[in-house]
Every structure is written in structure tokens, then in C-alpha cells.
Amino acid sequence: MRIEVENPPGGLFYQIQYHLFPATTTVQTFTRALSPEDQTALDTIIAQWNNAGQPPVPIPVDSRTISNTRTLNPGSTEIILNESQGGVIRSLRVKVDPELTNPEITGSILQNGDFESGNMDGWSGGDYSVSAQAAHSGSYGIKLNGGGNLERYIDTVPGQFYSVNFWARLDNETVAPTWGGLRLSIEDPSDWTLLSVSASLSNAVVPLGQWILMSKGFVAKGTQARLRINNFSGGGQWEASFDDFTLVPDGNIIPVNYEIRVYWDGESTPSIQTPVRNFFGHGLYDQRQWSSLPMAMDANGYICYFPMPFSQSAVIEIENKGTVQSQLTWEIKIDNQVPDMNQNGYFCATFQEETKSWDDNDFVILFEATGKGKFVGHTCTMNGDSGCIDYLEGDEIIYVDNEIIPSVFGTGTEDFYNEGWYFGSEGVFSLPYYGLIVNDDHCMYLGRMEPYRFQLTESIPFNQNIVINLEA
Structure with missing residues (x-):
């Protein structure tokens, strides 16, 4: 739900009131019969939502599949795609399996964990x-x-x-x-x-x-x-x-030291340059399976279904910036139809990392870009140093095309992610457009959260630039 008002009383904020009725209260439901067209549209949407984690649109049967598995040594880079003709990437799947130092270990590695020695050895x-x-x-x-x-x-x-x-x-x-x-x-x-x-x-x-x-x-x-x-x-x-x-x-081993870079149509600076985990929705913390319409993670790795068009060439590379040898597996499905880039945009992704305190009286830059495009979503890793989650009080503030008064001035970070009351008692969850992958949600604990939100039906267009801030 989005509410827009002109000259709201009390400044930039508004209140929504509601009433809770007793459980025995009868409420008349909306009973208008749907037209065949409306019913078909509704069935299509429900089927698509239930299919989250799978391709949101059918991948053409004549699309090409490029897949392989390679060993990725520390400090090395693997080019997983090097195309010299146009097309549209419909599916990008990547799995990184760092090798265990002691792969033979299958049980507990803790000695004297049962104290059957009768003493405190190791404790x-x-x-x-x-x-x-x-x-x-x-x-x-x-x-x-x-x-x-x-x-x-x-x-x-x-x-x-x-x-x-x-x-x-x-x-x-x-x-x-x-x-x-x-x-x-x-x-x-x-x-x-x-x-x-x-x-x-x-x-x-x-x-x-x-x-x-x-x-x-x-x-x-x-x-x-x-x-x-x-x-x-x-x-x-x-x-x-x-x-x-x-x-x-x-x-x-959770792959924390790997970077993905993507170059479209011969560009020298990558349009995508982020840590692998962050690009696919995971940050620094637990590794959990989740699914949304455009991105997901399952037992076979990370998945991205955002369409990525290019007219002449595409290069995707992954670098191992860590110290552990890894096994890298990938599968890329490419639609052979060459897109008109005058009618399509290049898919771009950036990585931002900032540390702010309340004393800074400042903002964290969630996203900023110069040029023309649409902001379609993001994933975020948040950590309160105090172990608290008071940072969720911060408002989102969005400036488009050099405007002085922001287009959007929100009411709190948790509201920005379509939740409220500090995500309440939801725990972790994944929905087609938004979700929470990590939720260590109490002041006694870690103050860590990893939400995502994809604005596929409410993208934010810009012609010159865009800046999205979160209040510190």
C-alpha cells in the first residue's frame, strides 16, 4: 500500500488508524463475481507467486545453456561467460563450494564435550x-x-x-x-x-x-x-x-570472499561489480535457502532471473579473493533473440558499505546512480553495533533528478521493507517481492538483519540521477 498526500498536516508524516473487532464480529465480504478475463489474470498472478524461485517467465525452448565446473584457486579469476553476439540472459545460476581443510570430518570436532574424562580438560x-x-x-x-x-x-x-x-x-x-x-x-x-x-x-x-x-x-x-x-x-x-x-x-564453507563482475557490449568498467553473496541476496551472515520472483537460493546454488539484455557482447567473471581453493559451478541460459538496446536498459548492480552512528546525524547511502534508468530493488545487510535494532527507526529518503525536496520521505526502515514494529514476530521469511533472510532481532542478541525488496511493479524511474538514503 502506498499513500500520497498534498500538504499533509503535521509536516512530512501521516498516521493510519485501524480498529480491531472481536473475533465473533461478522464482516460482509466482497462478493462481486469476476469476469473471465479478471479470473484468468488472477489465476496467472497466483500461479506466478506460487512459482517463486522458478523462472517467472518461460525461458525460450531454443535458448542456449552454458554450464561448467572449475576449480577456482585463491587469487584467480574464472570467466564463466564470454559472448560475442547479442542476446538476453534469462537465468544465471552460480554455486561456490570452498573446500574444507579437513573434509573427512563428519561428526563433532569438540573434545571432552561430554566431560566423561571426569575433568575440565579444554574448558x-x-x-x-x-x-x-x-x-x-x-x-x-x-x-x-x-x-x-x-x-x-x-x-x-x-x-x-x-x-x-x-x-x-x-x-x-x-x-x-x-x-x-x-x-x-x-x-x-x-x-x-x-x-x-x-x-x-x-x-x-x-x-x-x-x-x-x-x-x-x-x-x-x-x-x-x-x-x-x-x-x-x-x-x-x-x-x-x-x-x-x-x-x-x-x-x-560459506563463500564470503568472491566477487562477480559483468561487462556489457565492450565496456571497460563493469556494470555489475559486487561480492557474490551480496549480489544474490546474502550478506555476511547465515546461509539460508530463500525464494523470490527474480532471485533465489536453493541446494544447487544462487539464482538470478532478472533479464539481462546485450546487443554485441557479454563477459561474466568471478574472482576468488580468499585463501581457500573452491569449486565453482555455473549455468547460464541465454535467449538468442538480439534486443534493441534503444528500447531496453542494461542490468546494473552496485555494492555499498557504510558505518554510521546516531551521533553522525547523517545518512547511509543505500544506492546512487547517474544517468537514466529504473531502480528495481535491492538486498541489504544491517548490523547494529550495540546489538540493538534501533537503526530500523531510520527513514528512507529518495531524491530523483537533482530535486531538493525528496520524492519519497518514508516513516522507518522496517516500513520500507513492507513490515512494521521491527519486523514483529515474523522471524525469517521470503515472499515474491520482499522478505527477511536473517533476523537476529533482539537487543540482547546481535542486531543483525538481511531484508530484501524488489520493486518490480513500482520501480523508480530517473532521467539524470537518483540517491536513496537511509537515516542513520
């Missing part, structure tokens, strides 16, 4: 003890007293995704909290970057004396990570038992 902390009464399985577990903490350093492979799993039991509440509970935090010890954190565990969540399985994934930043369990609460303390810790690689 440290304070106010804890190995105890038979704390065992979830076997003979021993670890008992953490009210003010204690438990930690362990582990060796990691940069970019590798790991899953930490353990059993926990709250035995006694020694100090009642105002909020929070016990939690697992995972940090990079080189600069204490918080990589991941579990939900807080308290007797408001699980009854005293009941075992609960807890799991949390993280992507290693460097060659070590620290696991730490402690009280994270408003003054609360618990006696608790822990056992059966496991640390399992998922069998794949």
Missing part, C-alpha cells in the same frame, strides 16, 4: 565443577553455580559454518532476574567480534529441573572462536547443569 571459567549429578548422559556433566561462567577456545576455518549443540538444565534460581537468562555467546578472540548468541534460558522459558537441547550456528571469522556460557540478565542468577557439547561443521 575454563569460574565457579563450576564436574559432577555426576549434572550428567545428561554418561557419568559426568558440568555444574555451573549462580555467578559462574564456562568457556572454551576452538580452532576454526575462516568462512566455515559450525553448529554448536548442547543440553542444558536449570537447577535453581538463586537470584530472580528482571529479564534475560543464561546464554551461549560465540566470539572471535582477535577483536571480540560477536559471531552468534543463543536465546536466553531462564525458568520463565523452561521449568526448573527439565533438560532442553540448545543449538546455535555461526560462521567463523578467523582461525579461533570462543564459546562462553554465562548469566546475561537483569541481575538474575541460576545454578545450572550442562552436558554433551558438540561442534559440527556443516560440510560447506
